[in-house]
Amino acid sequence: MASDEPTVRIGDVSQSTFAIGSHARxxxxxxxxxxxxxxxxxxxxxxxxxxxxxxxxRPGEETARLDEALAETEEEITRTGxxxxxxxxxxxxxxxxxxxxxxxxxxxxxxxxxxxx
Numbered sequence: 001m002a003s004d005e006p007t008v009r010i011g012d013v014s015q016s017t018f019a020i021g022s023h024a025r026x027x028x029x030x031x032x033x034x035x036x037x038x039x040x041x042x043x044x045x046x047x048x049x050x051x052x053x054x055x056x057x058r059p060g061e062e063t064a065r066l067d068e069a070l071a072e073t074e075e076e077i078t079r080t081g082x083x084x085x086x087x088x089x090x091x092x093x094x095x096x097x098x099x100x101x102x103x104x105x106x107x108x109x110x111x112x113x114x115x116x117x
Contacts, residue, residue, distance in 0.1 A: 034081030043114045044077045050107040062098040069094040070111075088115060 036044065051070045054063050069091050076083050083091075092115050095102065102108035 034079060036077065036081045039114070040077050040082050043083065043111070044074060046107060046110040046114055047074050047077070050105060050111050053105045053107045057101065060101075062101050066094050066098045066101070091115060092117060 047070050051067060051074070054067050054070070057063060073083050073087055073091050076087050091111075095108065095112055095115070095117065102112075
């Protein structure tokens with residue numbers, strides 16, 4: 001049975017905004033960074049600097065674990081504008097555990113200082 005109605009197919013709609021209907025309204029906020037205070041901005045900058053420094057050393061279990069914690073912290077600050085207490089505590093613990101690797105970098109001292117270590 002043939003229909004005169006058009007066929008509509010919607011593929012991947014991630015990162016998309018659309019509205020359907022005569023009174024529909026679409027509003028998009030994709031890519032808008034979360035507002036950050038000065039302390040979060042400083043921590044984000046220090047985290048990024050330490051990650052860059054880590055890329056210059058031979059990879060190992062300690063550096064991989066630290067890079068993962070730094071990446072998670074960077075993502076959380078970028079997404080929400082801040083890093084939660086649990087995230088900061090985990091980062092403190094990983095920094096303490098990887099202290100022997102970190103003595104090579106001034107950037108590690110900056111991150112540790114911003115975490116109150």
